[in-house]
Amino acid sequence: MSAAKFEQIGQALREGGRFAVLSHVRPDGDALGSQLALGLSLKRLGKDVRIWNEEGMLEKYSFLPSANLLTKPPADPEDVDVAIALDTAIQNRLGTALPAVRSAKVWINIDHHPSNPGYGDLVYINPKAPATGQILFELIRSEKLPIDAAIAENLYVAISTDTGSFQYPNTTARTFEMAAELVRAGVDVGRVSQLTYENYPRRRAELLRDLLGTMRFEVNNRVGAREHAFKKRKGECVCHLRKIWRRRACAGCRRAPSRHARRGRKENPGGSS
């Protein structure tokens, strides 16, 4: 499904001067980690790089190395040579970053969502890759682009979060090989894992407390929670319930299976995995 080869993308990265590295709205670890990793690698090449996401850096991922480089796009467009969309199946999901890069002469589209229609000039889509971060790692290695501990940690978080900490079925032997290489490149696994998975903000702890408070057992021991209380954060709630009672449907949420359940069966359009 990929149309461009790594060599062509590598050449565009070396030849361009001004870059904008973008990803989807409502970003996840793969989106933000991928943006920072590629943005930092381009900076190490001496490029003029913007790393923009409509929502700016999320508090949850503010521990990522050089997280401060990722900002909201400006209201007025800026001149760039190359716009790079990462992990974004639908171009419109770049949100307000899209009008900010309207001058881009070359578009590069790197993604792992099978529904990505292949917009852009240089397109590399690998639906078998569990994370866009994994594709970037292969690109960086193949094209001998700069990598250091900061870049490695961003890639590690991208891959770790999109594989559910190397537990989802999309995790392959190659994913572990890559993780080993990233650790050799300087990832502090204990520190990064703790910051990624054991760093709930207070509001999340409160949500969990409220969720468990309304939990009930239904027919066949299925687990449910009062749906209306958690409408806005339903996905997050279901994730928590599934972590406690695997494979038991959440009665209140039957029409909204968890992201984990959808993963692998039905692709999530718009790129939130």
Ligand SMILES: [Mn+2]
């Ligand atoms: Mn992804």
